[in-house]
Amino acid sequence: MTATALIVIDVQNEYFTGGLPIAFPDREQSVARIASAMDAARAHDLPVVVVRHRTPPGAPIFADGSAGHALHPAVAARPADLVFDKAQASCFADTELADWLAARAIPRVTLVGYMTQNCVDATARHATQLGLAVEILADACGAPDYANEAGRASGEELHRATLVALHAGFGAVGSTEAWIASLDGGPALAEGSIPASVAAAR
Template sequence: MAHSALIVIDVQASFLHRPYWDETDVPAFRQALLALIDGCRQHGVPVVHVFHEEGEGPFSAASGLVRPLDWLPTNAEARFTKHVHNAFTDTGLGPWLTERGIDHLIICGIRTEQCCETTARVASDLGYQVDFVTEATLTFAMTHPRTGRRHTAEALREHTELVLEGRFARIATVPEVLASLKERGDA
């Protein structure tokens, strides 16, 4: 039997102060993420918050913005702070998971193709079984610095699914993850 944990990455107020912040996809993201959190709680799966912190600006500790977005439930079983793109390096997450016998991670959060994808790759390399719940991730359009080509948030999500599926993670919807938790008999 797998023991699971929901890893909620960078769902923090810092992003509201970035020039690329766009509310367009937030309602669907919020709905999917809250359903995932609620479903995991119903299955006894611990919810872990990971927040990104850096030296200055809206991601600095001094900014007061390295905190959950107002609508995110704050009753997580654990909270970790990261300073790089993945949730494992120098955070204490790995030992916390090991102490609890957790070998299956459900990954969601902000910046699909950055911190969420990087965490999924590192988790897979460390031997975790990974479910990547794209609908419970959020990202923003980006412009290629050399070509000037604009990549939509949808295109970035699709690319992330392409490179993760079958290599580093199983791409799953919220209902698929919750159904698999029931099948696993998790917690």
């Protein structure tokens, strides 16, 4: 049984040269860590799943066949065991992913990609509802800046707050370096909890 599958979420040109620029962490640094995670997974014979967000032709972002829909070159250049498109935030919503993992008896997913507060968050929460263990590599994800009728939030705020919430109950959050070390026999990424998170904040 393979311990985990690396899920590479929406590492597409839309976040680099399109309408949704990742603001935090630095997108060139985060995509380099995503590439490192893919290389480490391959070196340890872990399956790599690459997911793209797709909207209908002519849509303002992620339009099918557009430059924004295409994978970032760092991901496109690396091998993957499964590549598919999704139309919703969660990689599990109306896709083959859950069945694909179940058929291979894979109990855990490690998430990298974009956006932290949207598709990474939705995928992590959905995975736990399916009974999967979850890891999120904080420095291999990223968020844009937001401003709307509800207020403003920087990419750093969105990224940090989302990961704090996820670590409290939906997955073990850690660095790419620590995750790769765990593949080499080091300690697994530590899990958190809501009670421990509240107690630590007092």
